[in-house]
Amino acid sequence: MTVPGIISDMDSCSSNDGDSDVNSSGCRERKIIVANMLPLHAKRDGETSKWRFSWDEDALLLHLKDGFSPETEVIYVGSLKKKFYLGFCKQHLWPLFHYMLPMCPDHGDRFDRILWQAYVSANKIFADKVMELLQQHPGLQGKIVLVQIVNPARGFGKDVQEAKEETYMTAKKINDVYGSPNYQPVILIDRPVPRYEKSAYYALAECCIVNAVRDGMNLVPYKYIVCRQGTPGMDEALGVKPDSPRTSMLVVSEFIGCSPSLSGAIRVNPWDIDAVAEAINTAITMPESEKQLRHDKHYRYASTHDVAYWARSFTMDLDRACQDHFSKRCWGIGFGLGFRVVSLSPSFRRLSTDHILLAYKRTNRRAIFLDYDGTVVPKASIIKSPSPEVISIIQTLCDDPKNTVFIVSGRGRTSLSEWLAPCKKLGIAAEHGYFIRWSKDSEWETCPVSADLEWKRIVEPVMNLYREATDGSSIEAKESALVWHHQDADPDFGSCQAKELLDHLESVLANEPAVVNRGQHIVEVKPLGVSKGLVAEKVLSRMVNGGEPPDLVMCVGDDKSDEDMFQSILTSVSNPYLPVAPEIFACTVGRKPSKAKYYLDDTADVLKLLKGLATATISKPRCLPSMQVSFESNG
Numbered sequence: 307m308t309v310p311g312i313i314s315d316m317d318s319c320s321s322n323d324g325d326s327d328v329n330s331s332g333c334r335e336r337k338i339i340v341a342n343m344l345p346l347h348a349k350r351d352g353e354t355s356k357w358r359f360s361w362d363e364d365a366l367l368l369h370l371k372d373g374f375s376p377e378t379e380v381i382y383v384g385s386l387k388k389k390f391y392l393g394f395c396k397q398h399l400w401p402l403f404h405y406m407l408p409m410c411p412d413h414g415d416r417f418d419r420i421l422w423q424a425y426v427s428a429n430k431i432f433a434d435k436v437m438e439l440l441q442q443h444p445g446l447q448g449k450i451v452l453v454q455i456v457n458p459a460r461g462f463g464k465d466v467q468e469a470k471e472e473t474y475m476t477a478k479k480i481n482d483v484y485g486s487p488n489y490q491p492v493i494l495i496d497r498p499v500p501r502y503e504k505s506a507y508y509a510l511a512e513c514c515i516v517n518a519v520r521d522g523m524n525l526v527p528y529k530y531i532v533c534r535q536g537t538p539g540m541d542e543a544l545g546v547k548p549d550s551p552r553t554s555m556l557v558v559s560e561f562i563g564c565s566p567s568l569s570g571a572i573r574v575n576p577w578d579i580d581a582v583a584e585a586i587n588t589a590i591t592m593p594e595s596e597k598q599l600r601h602d603k604h605y606r607y608a609s610t611h612d613v614a615y616w617a618r619s620f621t622m623d624l625d626r627a628c629q630d631h632f633s634k635r636c637w638g639i640g641f642g643l644g645f646r647v648v649s650l651s652p653s654f655r656r657l658s659t660d661h662i663l664l665a666y667k668r669t670n671r672r673a674i675f676l677d678y679d680g681t682v683v684p685k686a687s688i689i690k691s692p693s694p695e696v697i698s699i700i701q702t703l704c705d706d707p708k709n710t711v712f713i714v715s716g717r718g719r720t721s722l723s724e725w726l727a728p729c730k731k732l733g734i735a736a737e738h739g740y741f742i743r744w745s746k747d748s749e750w751e752t753c754p755v756s757a758d759l760e761w762k763r764i765v766e767p768v769m770n771l772y773r774e775a776t777d778g779s780s781i782e783a784k785e786s787a788l789v790w791h792h793q794d795a796d797p798d799f800g801s802c803q804a805k806e807l808l809d810h811l812e813s814v815l816a817n818e819p820a821v822v823n824r825g826q827h828i829v830e831v832k833p834l835g836v837s838k839g840l841v842a843e844k845v846l847s848r849m850v851n852g853g854e855p856p857d858l859v860m861c862v863g864d865d866k867s868d869e870d871m872f873q874s875i876l877t878s879v880s881n882p883y884l885p886v887a888p889e890i891f892a893c894t895v896g897r898k899p900s901k902a903k904y905y906l907d908d909t910a911d912v913l914k915l916l917k918g919l920a921t922a923t924i925s926k927p928r929c930l931p932s933m934q935v936s937f938e939s940n941g
């Protein structure tokens with residue numbers, strides 16, 4: 307359907323000067339829509355047998371153009387219904403993407419090579435047509451030569467032969483189109499090339515491209531760097547002055563082993579042809595001074611990381627990996643795609659009520675920190691307020707004068723204080739400790755971190771992008787934090803988006819006083835310096851300063867933010883201001899790697915344990931005051 311002359315139409319865009327449908331650089335905006343089927347009706351004329359085409363006004367594709375400005379030139383690249391679509395796409399790909407085995411009713415075989423070839427050919431035609439409209443940088447024609455050294459394949463077979471033929475064909479095509487009698491843009495060397503000859507090519511090449519789709523420790527980039535550094539002998543042979551600055555430019559695939567170590571290299575995704583082309587252009591046109599800096603970096607790395615270095619470093623990694631081997635136990639947890647193997651310390655064990663009760667009964671100043679979501683209230687529960695049972699248990703624990711009880715949560719202060727209103731003596735730390743209240747009657751204290759919440763202006767538009775792109779997600783605006791929730795989104799897509807959002811936010815907030823955290827179905831940004839760990843520190847030091855140092859510290863929580871609390875109470879054992887080291891019970895909810903020594907399975911387990919402590923509380927102190935009162939009145 308592409309009419310001849312479409313490229314010359316584009317080339318003549320400069321003649322549009324003064325027209326209203328041109329942009330500031332004199333060219334019309336252009337959008338290329340590549341689709342398997344063109345938005346056309348095709349009909350063969352009965353008399354002339356010629357095809358007649360008309361726009362399919364009902365086709366969605368046709369209406370895509372309504373989303374662009376009226377000046378935009380819209381080009382459709384596509385085909386009419388053909389074998390590749392009704393064959394491979396419909397009979398193989400369509401069932402695969404619908405979790406079914408491909409079926410070929412006409413052929414009986416599961417895989418039909420002819421359909422596959424039709425599919426590949428059709429894709430090639432599409433790609434070629436698009437490339438025709440764009441393969442860039444015409445100024446380099448005549449100035450650049452690609453020397454492609456074909457290393458002999460280690461295997462044989464049809465595939466190798468086909469790949470070779472395609473390489474030859476591509477090289478020929480490029481040379482036919484862009485070459486001239488004195489200029490051959492691609493030189494294909496398909497013979498064993500001795501090391502000295504390869505070294506000569508490396509020494510002369512301004513840029514070395516290693517864009518394998520997968521590779522282990524490819525040494526070519528290092529060899530190239532060393533050859534570009536040269537030796538007195540090579541300098542003499544090439545006529546290079548001994549003290550002249552050296553350069554080397556590398557374009558390497560991000561999927562090869564050496565890619566992360568060469569920080570001066572331009573990294574590309576080898577499947578992204580445009581990116582590879584752009585990288586080559588950048589490498590060639592880069593200022594000499596930068597090429598020198600990159601080479602210095604490359605050479606310093608290659609010369610200090612020799613084989614002996616790798617041997618030492620590998621041994622050290624191996625030692626480190628095996629260090630805890632015998633002191634850990636491995637467990638398989640989860641099901642299906644969520645299945646994973648975790649290694650846990652053998653001292654990590656279930657917290658039994660009997661065990662903690664013994665300590666609870668013999669201690670007189672206890673600090674109890676409880677997370678909210680996933681600890682006292684189930685994560686999956688639609689009702690987020692605490693049940694009457696939870697309220698009653700917490701109330702009983704708070705009523706014991708030997709106890710200082712805190713709910714430490716990421717949630718906002720309004721909902722927490724409303725839900726926990728009956729527990730008058732309960733301390734609440736809201737928004738991960740940005741706000742703290744010691745009891746219902748006391749004022750909220752605000753964490754003395756930077757009051758600068760300007761970063762919210764950066765975070766909000768980014769989160770909005772992800773909210774719009776992820777159906778079912780939402781944004782929660784707290785007083786000190788912003789949270790992106792994806793619990794109601796598609797589980798797989800939601801988690802992928804969350805990972806991407808995390809990366810995105812980390813990079814834009816690099817210099818801001820804010821931190822990004824991933825929680826249960828959430829990505830949260832909060833002020834730097836606010837953590838549940840600080841809450842525990844603050845409460846414990848207030849108890850010490852008030853002359854009531856704790857002799858038992860218990861902390862229960864389920865997620866990453868609670869790990870800060872575990873860390874904090876574990877270090878409190880070595881606090882020099884404590885007359886005696888308190889008994890520590892750090893407990894995570896769910897059997898998973900944690901700083902906590904104990905685990906409980908779920909919120910039901912947590913409540914059972916807290917109920918056990920509450921019962922012990924009622925059976926002793928509550929009776930004591932009432933007996934004293936009656937005794938005094940008698941006297």
Ligand SMILES: O=P(O)(O)OC[C@H]1O[C@H](O[C@H]2O[C@H](CO)[C@@H](O)[C@H](O)[C@H]2O)[C@H](O)[C@@H](O)[C@@H]1O
Nearest residue numbers: 677678679715716717789791793825826827828
């Ligand atoms: O510190 P926590 O008490 O564990 O609270 C952490 C977060 O709790 C809330 O999010 C959680 O509940 C949401 C439903 O209400 C759910 O969509 C989300 O997946 C859970 O993580 C709260 O909205 C967050 O601000 C807290 O940080």
